[in-house]
Amino acid sequence: MGSYIVRRLLYGVLTFFGITLAVFILVHSVPGDPISFYISQHMTHLSQPALDAIRHEHHLDEPFIAQYLYWLRDAVFLNFGNSILDHRRVTDRILEKLPHTIELNAIAFLLAAAIGVPIGLWSAARSGRPVERASAVLFFLLYSLPSFWVALLLMEFFSVKLGILPLFGMTSDDYFELSNAQKLLDHARHLVLPVVTLAYAQMAIFARFSKSALTEVIRQDYITTARAKGVAPQRVLWRHAFRNALIPLITLLGLTIPYLISGSIIVEDIFQWDGIGRLYFTSILSRDYPTVLGLTVATAVITLISGLLADVLYAFADPRIRFEAAR
């Protein structure tokens, strides 16, 4: 068990270096160095020696490998330099927006799990019947809906036509004049549409995943054994099958995080939610490279850590993984 975790962690460290190298190569394969782009926008009057001095200061006159190591030295401590836009530290800017994104995604994640998992288990228990087949198609249809389109339709219907929910933003204009209870309600009203947009597709994924997990368990020999020795069908499901079907759901924790971050970019852009997804998109548009780089590495590291966490939890929950790893 211990050696399994250690090995998994070592691979994690290796993956971290892979992530930083990939991002660095990506940025450096763009024609022209970042300084020349930056200068052409802001300081057209600079002389050649002054340009060279700036290049030297940022190590841009050194070999590729040296540049990578300089950057890596800072990246290890999650220091990505300052934003080109407001010259504040990239790390501060990310930490400032992160809670908004976590709030939105945590609610959507819990909602999707609370609805999706029971539906998935329920439809797997009815394997082969029309209900199960219809639900499988329904999951697929939900999964195929473009989230930005769903967002537009929701806005069209609930905000424009019915006028019962706000179009976008995190709070109303008069937020600071409201009482505390009203503030809470106002914020909750702003949460509804973005949360629904994030949650519906995840719900379909949770349902499909838990359904196939339970279907897989039902095929196992020990279920046949339980049935053969005369355990009541309901008891086979509850005692023998459900508990084992829940274990693979742990991997979803690691798998959905990158998916959530991707979804946040679209949803936060449409609903003008002030989180890291929107920060990433505006940084891309304004070519704020330090922020783009920082966020790319930061989100990849978040994914990496949640994946590691899921693997370790899985090893705790399923002894077979431990034995296999120990061999």
Added chain:
Amino acid sequence: MMWRRFRRSKLALIALFYVGVVVLIAICAPLLTSDPNNVDLASRLRPPDRTHRLGTDDLGRDVLARVIHGARVSLSVGFAATAISLIIGSFLGALAGYYGGAADWFVSRVIEVVLCFPFLLLVLAIVALFGPSFLTVMIALGLTSWTTEARFMRGEFLRIREMEFAQAARASGARDARIIFRHLLPNAIAPVLVSASFGVAAAILTESALSFLGLGVPPPTPTWGNILSTAQQHIDYAWWLALFPGVAIFLTVAAFNIIGDRVRDALDPRSE
């Protein structure tokens, strides 16, 4: 045998038929409609009527013509991006599965790194850094989505590389390249094609999201995504702009997903 099992699903046949029709429409688009970029400021933001069956956009362009021409971008990006990821994924997966050892270790580590990046983030970064165009969108999607294909191909190669026909080829002195491409690849491709069908669906979805965000194939080329981003600006009024391109994306993505799902079922000997 596979086709017989696939055919049993009515839904899959409908999906296949639908994809066929959309492909035909995309190919024949210039014959079917007027110029999608024909600006007519006198009739801007008109709801659907006789002359403009699906209404007009903010520049008075015919939405039906733009939706039909949008199919060209969506389908060609979808197929091209999937072809790129098939080639990269199959190649790396085959190497990892066939040689095992260090090759397998290395490819697995690369896959781990790629999977750590949130998909859309990486695609957006590549497209923004190299400038949005048909080519960059296609390449960005292909470069970021090959991991599924690689894992399937690796698994298949691990399964079949020690089978008798592979050993026979090796015993008769065939070179590695010949064994991989002539003997093993044709026997390993079927499950990979399933993931390719899902891949086309995902690529179409992502392309439309990029267009919607303004970083897809640049205007005035009509795409389903950029009609929807016009719709967002006129959300309080022009419902037809939001409805029709969205339906087009949804049906096409759903069709590819359903085909992939049913082919997978048909290939899986356990499903009955």
